Amino acid sequence: MTRPGMLAAAVGYADRGWPVFVLGRSKRPVANCDACRQAATGHDPDACTCLTCHSFYAATEDRNRIVAMLAAVPDGLLAIRTGAAAGLVIVDIDPRNGGTLDQALMPPTAAVSTGGRGWHLYYQHPGETVLSRPLTGVPGVDIKADGGLVVAPPSPHPVTGRPYEWVSSRPVAEMPPALLTAIRTDPPVTKPDPPRSCTPTRVSSHAGERGGGISNPDALLAAHLAAVARAPEGRRRTTLYGAARGIARMVAAGALTTDQAHAALVDAGRAADQTDRDINAAITGGFTAEGIPT
Numbered sequence: 210m211t212r213p214g215m216l217a218a219a220v221g222y223a224d225r226g227w228p229v230f231v232l233g234r235s236k237r238p239v240a241n242c243d244a245c246r247q248a249a250t251g252h253d254p255d256a257c258t259c260l261t262c263h264s265f266y267a268a269t270e271d272r273n274r275i276v277a278m279l280a281a282v283p284d285g286l287l288a289i290r291t292g293a294a295a296g297l298v299i300v301d302i303d304p305r306n307g308g309t310l311d312q313a314l315m316p317p318t319a320a321v322s323t324g325g326r327g328w329h330l331y332y333q334h335p336g337e338t339v340l341s342r343p344l345t346g347v348p349g350v351d352i353k354a355d356g357g358l359v360v361a362p363p364s365p366h367p368v369t370g371r372p373y374e375w376v377s378s379r380p381v382a383e384m385p386p387a388l389l390t391a392i393r394t395d396p397p398v399t400k401p402d403p404p405r406s407c408t409p410t411r412v413s414s415h416a417g418e419r420g421g422g423i424s425n426p427d428a429l430l431a432a433h434l435a436a437v438a439r440a441p442e443g444r445r446r447t448t449l450y451g452a453a454r455g456i457a458r459m460v461a462a463g464a465l466t467t468d469q470a471h472a473a474l475v476d477a478g479r480a481a482d483q484t485d486r487d488i489n490a491a492i493t494g495g496f497t498a499e500g501i502p503t
Contacts, residue, residue: 228268237500292355308349324366453495
């Protein structure tokens with residue numbers, strides 16, 4: 210049986226133009242069906258008609274599909290596909306990693322308490338590409354936008370059991386100029402030079418061509434790898450694990466293959482002076498956390 214309040218919430222989000230889908234109860238994407246797992250490289254997740262495959266590519270505003278989706282995964286978590294698809298940019302504040310509210314960057318807006326003592330601040334998408342990634346120079350704060358997702362109320366937090374809850378009745382505000390400037394002035398999103406003789410693998414960008422998905426997989430992959438490259442000593446292993454989780458979500462969405470993801474992460478880890486043992490642990494841990502086989 211679907212959790213109480215989930216259907217009403219999902220339909221309410223869809224009515225606002227926010228595409229919704231379901232994750233597993235531990236935040237992992239629902240596993241792809243056999244046909245999608247075995248599909249050729251050219252399989253387009255954005256065109257796939259499966260109900261729950263390909264993570265946020267399954268997001269929909271269709272009520273019939275929402276009902277069927279929640280019935281198929283009754284103990285799953287409700288999630289919103291962020292970015293241009295929903296017209297949303299979410300600021301994800303995680304106090305466990307040092308995240309705090311910066312009122313200069315994050316003025317009042319619609320807000321959610323995550324159940325894990327964190328916060329999601331909802332802002333209007335500015336209409337230009339805003340990649341999902343950590344906010345440079347602001348510990349514990351991530352941007353959830355193009356190529357991203359957020360768990361939505363009233364889903365229970367998979368660790369604490371506390372529900373995600375709306376804590377503000379404010380409307381979704383425009384993205385503040387200071388925050389937009391901070392995103393625009395991030396270090397260039399370029400892939401770090403490959404170590405030794407490794408050659409970076411280019412990722413096909415077909416997956417998001419219809420808009421609202423990963424419109425530029427190369428840039429999103431590079432953003433994750435660049436975060437590892439600029440991580441200070443003492444934070445590199447943790448940052449590599451975070452990058453592995455983000456890149457695993459790209460694999461789940463069909464934006465690149467597991468082999469491409471593994472090769473890119475190994476290169477980035479070695480360039481950041483991590484041992485092969487630590488690199489493999491970060492990749493395995495990140496992929497496992499997202500429900501993706503390594």
